[in-house]
Amino acid sequence: MYVVIEGIDTAGKSTQLELLKEKLPHAIFTKEPGGTSLGLKLRTMALNGEAKSKIAEMFLFMADRAEHIEEVIKKYKNNTIISDRSMISGIAYASALNIDQLIELNLIATNNTLPSHVILLELTPNELKFRLSQKENDSIELRGIDYLINIQNRMKETIKRLNINHIIIDASLKIEEIEKEIEDFINAE
Ligand SMILES: Nc1ncnc2c1ncn2[C@@H]1O[C@H](COP(=O)(O)OP(=O)(O)OP(=O)(O)O)[C@@H](O)[C@H]1O
Numbered sequence: 001m002y003v004v005i006e007g008i009d010t011a012g013k014s015t016q017l018e019l020l021k022e023k024l025p026h027a028i029f030t031k032e033p034g035g036t037s038l039g040l041k042l043r044t045m046a047l048n049g050e051a052k053s054k055i056a057e058m059f060l061f062m063a064d065r066a067e068h069i070e071e072v073i074k075k076y077k078n079n080t081i082i083s084d085r086s087m088i089s090g091i092a093y094a095s096a097l098n099i100d101q102l103i104e105l106n107l108i109a110t111n112n113t114l115p116s117h118v119i120l121l122e123l124t125p126n127e128l129k130f131r132l133s134q135k136e137n138d139s140i141e142l143r144g145i146d147y148l149i150n151i152q153n154r155m156k157e158t159i160k161r162l163n164i165n166h167i168i169i170d171a172s173l174k175i176e177e178i179e180k181e182i183e184d185f186i187n188a189e
């Protein structure tokens, strides 16, 4: 089982992942970007805003993804893997290209490996605004509310196009309510 938790910045992914770690002590927990040693270097480069070209930035994330698929997802394919982000973020955030081109490129990076379960935590613009105001923002978060809500719409569109088994959860629900929805979804099959 290859489960991914998706959502724009501050959607509550880390909060839910911590709860899952307690419930699934034998699962492999991983993340994009930065789930491998090469990935950690690529993550720093990508998030520091070093790349002036949007395409260069996209390829930094894509290089991270290719290494992550090879070194984590394929290696542990017989285990339950839970990943913080995936190619869905890759496609949604790389808004310099269209979704069809991005799907094609990402399927090359992932060697056609798709998640078996996608959990998307969906934020309202007001809740996003509040949560961003409560933290120091990185270079991507500084792009603002409209930018991030557009990315969230692209995430939904990507999931639809890839036709992946998924659930969309209202990220403004109580933490325990979200936890229960995630548990039911993972245990459903
Ligand atoms: N259901 C919830 N209701 C209210 N606040 C929440 C909820 N879930 C998480 N939060 C709060 O929202 C903030 C962002 O949560 P979290 O770090 O889990 O998000 P994230 O998706 O991992 O963010 P990022 O992608 O930026 O790392 C934290 O302050 C967290 O306590």
Ligand SMILES: Cc1cn([C@H]2C[C@H](O)[C@@H](COP(=O)(O)O)O2)c(=O)[nH]c1=O
Residues within 6 Å of the ligand: 009, 032, 033, 047, 061, 062, 085, 086, 089, 090, 091, 093, 094, 140, 141
């Ligand atoms: C995979 C991926 C991520 N991003 C962005 C999304 C976030 O702003 C950061 C990652 O930070 P997190 O705290 O680990 O969630 O990177 C992106 O722009 N492109 C991608 O492919």
